[in-house]
Amino acid sequence: MVRGNTRQRIQDVALELFAEQGYEKTSLREIAERLDVTKAALYYHFKTKEDILIGIFQDLTRPIDELIAWAQEQPRTLETKQETLRRYQSALADAAPLFRFMQENQATVRELSIGLTFKERMVTLSGLIQEPDFAMADRVRCISALFTMHAGMFFMQTIEGDPEEKHEAVLEVALDLITQAHHA
Structure with missing residues (x-):
């Protein structure tokens, strides 16, 4: 899969989870599970929840x-x-x-x-x-x-x-x- 597509999917799913249960209560593990990817795959694109949020904000x-x-x-x-x-x-x-x-x-x-x-x-x-x-x-x-x-x-x-x-x-x-x- 193209990196940009994976990155966008991570951001979209993270934003959904943040909206559903709040930023504080959402873990990187939950984001990875919803995407059906490993935490390592998630880390390749984003090291922290804050990195995901900053990426979403910038885009x-x-x-x-x-x-x-x-x-x-x-x-x-x-x-x-x-x-x-x-x-x-x-x-x-x-x-x-x-x-x-x-x-x-x-x-x-x-x-x-x-x-x-x-x-x-x-x-x-x-x-x-x-x-x-x-x-x-x-x-x-x-x-x-x-x-x-x-x-x-x-x-x-x-x-x-x-x-x-x-x-x-x-x-x-x-x-x-x-x-x-x-x-x-």
Whole structure:
């Protein structure tokens, strides 16, 4: 089997187990058993649970890092900021399993190196969609646009309706907030 496929399978199964029974209660042995591989085979790819989690985090956040790099190269226009939010929503959707894990395992995330880097990403992204000379209320609108997208991931699951319609509604509200901030 190709190394990348095995590595991905290990990460997927580990994330499933972490979600089912919690990060702390999941052992490398259980991950190996669920995959039907030896612990030695698992060790070839990852030495610790933390290594698995960091690998998952890096793979699922790479699109967010690419988005930040793209946005930093663009003109600071309303159109760029709107496109940044559209791309961010797509990256969030792809990383949904990781965000569920982070929500359910907040203490673990705080202890690991991944928590800080996520916070840094959010600070960078919020800086890219607002301007330093904006009035405070408009800066809040810009930051709220990001949090609208996060809330859309977590809380819209409990609201009845077509998933695509909910997805579009969350994006519409986020875009409204950023547009309002620019026209104030």
